[in-house]
Amino acid sequence: MSGSPEKPVFFLPDTEGPVPTPEGYFGVFGGKFIPEALVAAVDEVAAEYEKAKADPAFAAELDALMADYTGRPSALTEVPRFAREAGGARVFLKREDLNHTGSHKINNVLGQALLTRRMGKTRVIAETGAGQHGVATATACALFGLECTIYMGEVDTRRQALNVARMRMLGAEVVAVKSGSRTLKDAINEAFRDWVANVDRTHYLFGTVAGPHPFPALVRDFHRVIGVEARRQLLERTGRLPDAAVACVGGGSNAMGLFHAFLPDAGVRLVGCEPAGHGVATGEHAATLTAGEPGILHGSRSYVLQDDEGQITEPYSISAGLDYPGVGPEHSYLKDTGRAEYRAVTDDAAMQALRLLSRTEGIIPAIESAHALAGALEIGRELGPEGLLVVNLSGRGDKDMDTAARYFGLYDPTDDVDEEHEGAVQ
Amino acid sequence: MSGNITLLEQAIAGARAEGRAALVAYLPAGFPTVDGGIEAVKAAFEGGADIVEVGLPHSDPVLDGPVIQTADDIALNRNHVRIADVLRTVREAFEATGKPVLVMTYWNPVDRYGVERFAAELAAAGGAGCILPDLPVEESEGWRKAAFAHGLATVFVVAPSSRDERLARITAAGSGFVYAASLMGVTGTRDSVGAQAADLVRRTRAVTDLPVCVGLGVSNAAQAAEVAAFADGVIVGSAFVKAILTHGDDLASGVAAVRELAAALAQGVRRPSA
The missing domain is CATH 3.40.50.1100 (Rossmann fold)
Structure with a gap:
């Protein structure tokens, strides 16, 4: 290392991975x-993008923006009061909700x-x-x-x-x-x-x-910083790698951002939490990797929610950010190779996790991220007190307060509630 | 049974021998009903279309404007059209007219149905080929093998943004004809045919001997005449769909409107504007 102070690096494209191929x-x-x-x-x-990757000026400008505009690195917060409900496992949140604009x-x-x-x-x-x-x-x-x-x-x-x-x-x-x-x-x-x-x-x-x-x-490359930071922060704070890295999956960007740096760490389970809506069995869900089949939607082959003749079926989730019948192709690859696992989390489980984090830690998560929190509660209970989890808190919940208030009945019942809004939340 | 690629080639060559452009009509299967859609395809032929593209409706028609989106929505969500209905549309239209019928659709329904199965059944129904606008040449090898084996044409789309080297690569892989998009945009009627269309046809002809037909935005006889002056064929879609939509549930009037529009366009392709 030279004597000059080391500048933080946030643009961390994958340069060694076997995927994707040049054809994508x-x-x-x-x-x-x-x-x-x-x-x-x-x-x-x-x-x-290939030219930009090779251009130090691009990386320098992006790094400066991520530091001074976004506010990176994002914090890693341990949430012990929340973790009591997660079988006593240690739970850390990667705080992408604290970025400028409120999400990853x-x-x-x-x-x-x-x-x-x-x-x-x-x-x-x-x-x-x-x-x-x-x-x-x-x-x-x-x-x-x-x-x-x-x-x-x-x-x-x-x-x-x-x-x-x-x-x-x-x-x-x-x-x-x-x-x-x-x-x-x-x-x-x-x-x-x-x-x-x-x-x-x-x-x-x-x-x-x-x-x-x-x-x-x-x-993925632009979000890869999430996992790189989280991995380093966890090693500094706990001296070891987590047992599981957990994130919600709609299209899958925050999950891929968290997962990617942990891919070589075979001992780290990568767990994606998909929206089960009213339950996968009801058909009213958006759990693409859990219930979909390979197909083509929006330009690539991946798991897709579709019927037997290739018509895309309508998804449902309480979370607008996860309400999507497709998913990124790298997630499909990680599912089929077994490197990552995907589970489905219902609306109700996510909303309970949203309220639990709010009341135990003073952090209101986005409904999207609450799916990951609900998944973490399950995994923590499976792992027990020796477990160590990192969860991507991909966004903050301010935007969801209307939905949450209606779900939990937080508005004064004498208030005049717009019925059209009410319908949108059912 | 082998597909009717030769019939397709003969239709365009026949038009050329008459000193005119071919008229290609597009109508979605299952719209306004499955049987009504079959009547509409027959009416387009009776009116003077040389070739008909039967649309296999898709839930996510990202290359289509509001008119064809509406038709696809009616076909899928009201009439619950299935691929078997699309193939029946092809079969009955071909058997009634002896003219070439293509299928136009997005790639996922074919991929999901099975490439070999779809090609075999389309050929058996008397189909002449397929247009798959979201299947780029780089991803098309499996389809092209099946299409070739079953005597089906693979019609590729080229766009004003296609560079000359890509035009060469695409046309080398294609068969039947080349679909030249007159402008950058989705399907739908336009007030004028894109100025880029003639240039694209010229650049395409420089790299291939395949006939070049122009589509997107052509809706009336005057525009058909304009395009016929520089292209081997004129493709009209949304205007036919609109003719049916305008008449709502009055199927007889909708079918009659299709026949009249085809007749007017058939006049257009016979009097190219210089």
Whole structure:
């Protein structure tokens, strides 16, 4: 080491992993199933990302943003009062909720915003479910002076109205998508339609580790800092690696961010928690890896919720951010190779975990992240007092207070509650 | 039974021999009903279409605008259309007219049904080939082998953004004809045909001997005549779907409107505007 002070490094792309292949395959999953009109644009993103990875100026600028704008490194918080309900195992939370904008999404957004500028594009579009990726994207567009349009399912604009207001405050146009199930899947469909028509000057700032190559690897790389930091922080604090790393999985970006640094650590179980909604057996769920079959959705091959003739089925979750019938191809690969395991967590279990963390630790998690907390309670009980868990607290719950208040009956019953809202929460 | 790729090639060559462009119509199966959709395809042929693309509706038609999205939604969610219904549409339209019928759909339904099974059953139904706009040439080898073995054409889409070297690669893998997208965008009627269309046809012809048909945004006889001046075929989709949607549940009027539109377009492709 030289004498100069070492600068923190947050942009940590995977340079050694066997996946994906140059064609974007993680085993049999991934690839690039896109219309010809998008091939040039998607190839441009891949080429620009390769150039950026080799450019120290890109890493330096992104690292500075992640330190001074996002507030990295994010804290690692032990939650002993919560852990009493987790069989006495030690539980640590990776606090991505403390990032600027309130979730892990900003990690990927800042990286892709820099790529957008490098490609000379002036307009950004994005999909959003819970609004966290939309808020992060609108934030970066304000910061970089980019035009911004966010596609959001109409159902989600209602249940995440606060985030709609945040995006508009930041100067973004928010389009309520009224097709299909009016949730995240349909927002992505509409964003693709916009991209095909406006690809010359527009970058599609994809928000999760799904989509056509290179997005699954690129988005993973920008989030990889989560697991690298958590692994180092845990070793410093406890002197050992965790027994399990736990995260919620919708598309799977926060989970892949946490998991990736632990892939070589064979003793660390990687546990993804999918939304079971009203229960997998009811059919009203979005547990893609638990109940899906391989297929193609939004540009890559992965597990998909579909019928016997390849029509995508409508998902359901109380969590807008997890309400998606697909999942990133690397998760499908990790499932089939057995390196990661996936379990399904119901709406009710997630909401109980949300309240438990709030009341035992003074931390209100996003409903998405609460699925991981519920999973951690189960795993902690399986492991017992010797267990050590790290959970990705991917986002904060401010945006979910309306949903939670209705779920738990926290509003004054004499208040006039809008019935349309009530319906959206059922 | 082998598929009808030769019939498709003959249809386009026949139009060329008459000094005109071929008229290609698109209609989704199962819309407005399964039997009504079959009547609509027959009406398009009766009106003067040389080729019909039968849409296999998909839950997530990311390349389609609101008109075809609406038709797919009706076919899937109201009529519960199945692949067997799509194949019956192909069979009955072919048997009634002896003309080439293609299937156009997204890749997941074919992948899920089974590539070999789908190709075999489409050929057995008398189909002439397939257009799979979200299956890029790089991912298409398995499909192309099955299609070739069953005598089916694989029609690839090229776009104004396609560079010349990609045009060469795509057209080398394709058969039947090349589908040139007139503009960057999803399906739907437009006021004018993209100015990029003629340039794309010229660049495509520079790398292949396959006929080049132009689609996206063409909806009336004047536009058909404009495109017929520089392309081997004119593809019209959303305008046919709209003709049926306009008549709601009045199937007879919808089918008649399809026949009339096909007749008008057939006049258009016969009088190319210079």
